[in-house]
Amino acid sequence: xxxxxxxxxxxxxxxxxxMILWQGLFFIGPLIFxxxxxxxxxxxxxxxxxxxxxxxxxxxxRGFFWDSYFLTxxxxxxxxxxxxCVAFPASCFLAFRVSDLARRWAIFFLIIPFFTSYLVRIxxxxxxxxxxxxxxxxxxxxxIGPYTMLNTKFGTxxxxxxxCLPLAVILQTFSLANIxxxxxxxxHNLGCGRLRTIFTVVVPLAKTGLIxxxxxxxxxxxxxxxxxxxxxxxxxxxxxxxxxxxxKSGQQWPRAAVVAIMMIVTMLVVxxxxxxxxxxxxx
Amino acid sequence: xxxxxxxxxxxxxxxGAAAVLAMPFVSRAWAQAVEINMLAWYGHGEPDxxxxxxxxxxxxxxxxxxxxxxxxxxxIAQSPPGTYDIILSDAEFVQQLNVAGLIEEMNAADYPFxxxxxxxxxxxxxxxxxxxxYSMMVRCGHLGVSYNxxxxxxxxxxxxxxxxxxxxxxxxxxxxxxxxxxxxxxLLNGNGAKLWDVDEAGxxxxxxxxxxxxxxxxxxxDYGGTFNGLKNGEMMAMAGIGDWITGVLEKDGAxxxxxxxxxxxIQWTESYSxxxxxxxxxxVKKFIQYMLSPEGQAVSAQMxxxxxxxxxxxxRKALNETNPKEAQRTGQMDGxxxxxxxxxxxxxxxxxxxxxxxxxxxxxxxxQEYKNx
Numbered sequence: 001x002x003x004x005x006x007x008x009x010x011x012x013x014x015x016x017x018x019m020i021l022w023q024g025l026f027f028i029g030p031l032i033f034x035x036x037x038x039x040x041x042x043x044x045x046x047x048x049x050x051x052x053x054x055x056x057x058x059x060x061x062r063g064f065f066w067d068s069y070f071l072t073x074x075x076x077x078x079x080x081x082x083x084x085c086v087a088f089p090a091s092c093f094l095a096f097r098v099s100d101l102a103r104r105w106a107i108f109f110l111i112i113p114f115f116t117s118y119l120v121r122i123x124x125x126x127x128x129x130x131x132x133x134x135x136x137x138x139x140x141x142x143x144i145g146p147y148t149m150l151n152t153k154f155g156t157x158x159x160x161x162x163x164c165l166p167l168a169v170i171l172q173t174f175s176l177a178n179i180x181x182x183x184x185x186x187x188h189n190l191g192c193g194r195l196r197t198i199f200t201v202v203v204p205l206a207k208t209g210l211i212x213x214x215x216x217x218x219x220x221x222x223x224x225x226x227x228x229x230x231x232x233x234x235x236x237x238x239x240x241x242x243x244x245x246x247x248k249s250g251q252q253w254p255r256a257a258v259v260a261i262m263m264i265v266t267m268l269v270v271x272x273x274x275x276x277x278x279x280x281x282x283x
Numbered sequence: 284x285x286x287x288x289x290x291x292x293x294x295x296x297x298x299g300a301a302a303v304l305a306m307p308f309v310s311r312a313w314a315q316a317v318e319i320n321m322l323a324w325y326g327h328g329e330p331d332x333x334x335x336x337x338x339x340x341x342x343x344x345x346x347x348x349x350x351x352x353x354x355x356x357x358x359i360a361q362s363p364p365g366t367y368d369i370i371l372s373d374a375e376f377v378q379q380l381n382v383a384g385l386i387e388e389m390n391a392a393d394y395p396f397x398x399x400x401x402x403x404x405x406x407x408x409x410x411x412x413x414x415x416x417y418s419m420m421v422r423c424g425h426l427g428v429s430y431n432x433x434x435x436x437x438x439x440x441x442x443x444x445x446x447x448x449x450x451x452x453x454x455x456x457x458x459x460x461x462x463x464x465x466x467x468x469x470l471l472n473g474n475g476a477k478l479w480d481v482d483e484a485g486x487x488x489x490x491x492x493x494x495x496x497x498x499x500x501x502x503x504x505d506y507g508g509t510f511n512g513l514k515n516g517e518m519m520a521m522a523g524i525g526d527w528i529t530g531v532l533e534k535d536g537a538x539x540x541x542x543x544x545x546x547x548x549i550q551w552t553e554s555y556s557x558x559x560x561x562x563x564x565x566x567v568k569k570f571i572q573y574m575l576s577p578e579g580q581a582v583s584a585q586m587x588x589x590x591x592x593x594x595x596x597x598x599r600k601a602l603n604e605t606n607p608k609e610a611q612r613t614g615q616m617d618g619x620x621x622x623x624x625x626x627x628x629x630x631x632x633x634x635x636x637x638x639x640x641x642x643x644x645x646x647x648x649x650x651q652e653y654k655n656x
Binding site: 004020046047062064067068090125126130132150151188192229230232233234235236237242245246247248251252 | 301351353354355356359360361379384453459489500501502503504505508511512515516517590644647649651654655656
């Protein structure tokens with residue numbers, strides 16, 4: 001019996017090894033290097049290995065770093081709230097109201113945006129949101145506007161939704177579709193209203209999927225550079241823009257590494273807390 | 284016509300076989316082309332600039348583009364020595380390339396110094412060290428007030444103060460590089476020729492002036508964003524740029540323009556250097572000679588990505604012959620009121636430089652603070 005178990009574990013390990021190696025080489029390795037780099041020195045635009053905390057103290061002691069940090073946190077949090085609220089009714093509709101065939105088609109159409117580069121989609125939004133763009137042209141027909149939408153936080157949010165919304169709908173739909181519909185019917189039979197059914201039956205049962213969708217949305221928005229730069233006009237800059245600014249000017253990769261580590265730590269804390277909550281058993 | 288289209292199967296097979304047999308020769312011809320690695324601002328390695336030279340010399344340029352001198356130094360620092368055969372640098376950064384030992388000495392006799400349009404260009408700061416030449420100036424342009432003519436009048440554009448015009452609140456953009464924008468603020472503060480050489484008090488005032496512009500600012504843009512911002516009317520004025528951006532849009536019919544204001548303008552200057560340790564120094568030298576020839580200068584002045592001024596008499600003459608309209612638009616005609624050389628002689632233009640009493644890091648730190656304000 002124990003021989004069989006040992007064979008089995010060797011077999012399992014053989015399959016797991018590529019994944020472990022991949023993560024080690026391309027995630028853990030660079031991560032360790034980035035942490036080490038945050039203690040390096042820059043002299044004449046060249047990095048020199050060193051062990052000094054100057055990059056950390058200098059970056060974390062500046063007001064503009066924390067302004068940028070909380071702004072990024074706020075924008076990503078807002079993107080999660082808006083995405084979740086917009087995606088949920090659509091996901092409910094796809095999960096409960098349409099046939100399997102229609103749902104498959106809808107999922108296919110939700111995947112289609114990913115066929116095009118995100119950057120291209122963002123540039124398309126520039127044309128739509130511009131002062132002389134499509135939306136303002138529409139407003140002008142009613143004698144209103146033009147409104148400034150590009151190079152604002154509104155523009156940034158549109159970019160985040162472009163990135164996250166299709167993914168959130170897909171994840172939420174899968175999660176909701178797996179709910180045992182008899183439970184929903186039972187709730188109705190026992191006199192539970194529509195809204196109450198959603199909040200006391202549907203949401204708790206789909207909690208894991210809903211939270212995973214929200215976590216994805218947070219991670220994608222928190223680290224996104226394209227939307228705040230090209231639709232938000234880099235005004236004010238988010239942490240990802242700060243990384244670009246810091247690294248391109250003066251070769252300050254070590255300080256950019258500090259910003260990146262702060263971002264990774266934040267994302268890990270948010271993701272682990274959310275996942276912990278998602279899988280927490282009811283008492 | 285019918286006969287032409289009536290190709291037999293045998294003919295098609297013959298043509299196909301010929302094409303297949305010719306393939307090795309085609310690929311061999313490509314393989315023989317010498318590859319030249321170029322580090323430059325966007326557009327310098329594009330066909331309109333290097334196409335004729337590539338065809339005539341069987342070489343192929345492989346460009347790596349950057350935006351801003353700091354960015355260029357960072358890219359070089361990340362690459363092993365000898366990565367780049369030719370480096371196009373902003374003139375103010377040549378000195379740092381030289382100090383870091385990244386560029387080869389050049390032979391002054393190889394280049395047309397006698398034909399330079401202005402004496403200063405023969406001994407451009409930082410290009411020579413101990414009587415030895417390290418970089419060859421190839422083109423330049425002027426930065427000033429770049430504006431949308433529907434929002435700012437010609438009279439208003441005569442001063443950087445127009446950036447503060449209440450009607451364009453939220454519509455002033457910045458090219459996202461601290462040096463030209465802060466240089467313009469220094470000029471507005473009346474620092475004139477000493478715009479890069481300011482003491483702590485002067486630096487404090489530059490920061491103050493810049494911060495007061497913050498409520499007007501609508502965004503910070505890279506090269507593409509700067510174009511789009513002005514073209515789609517999102518930005519009505521753009522600090523830190525000049526005709527190198529508006530010139531392209533103007534030719535496209537956009538109502539934008541650049542002028543040198545009364546406080547003075549800044550000259551950007553681009554120079555070619557030969558990368559240290561390159562095995563292709565001879566062909567690189569030939570390319571730099573081509574770019575300084577009348578033909579190369581005319582091509583450079585009309586560069587599709589962003590126009591510049593010819594810096595040799597031969598180049599200016601060639602531009603006037605091949606595209607008099609562009610020569611007139613940019614003032615590159617003897618006697619034109621906006622002749623770039625006249626502007627320099629009048630003391631209205633100052634060569635872009637790096638800060639003398641602060642470090643680039645100081646300026647960059649403030650720039651980040653400004654963007655986050």
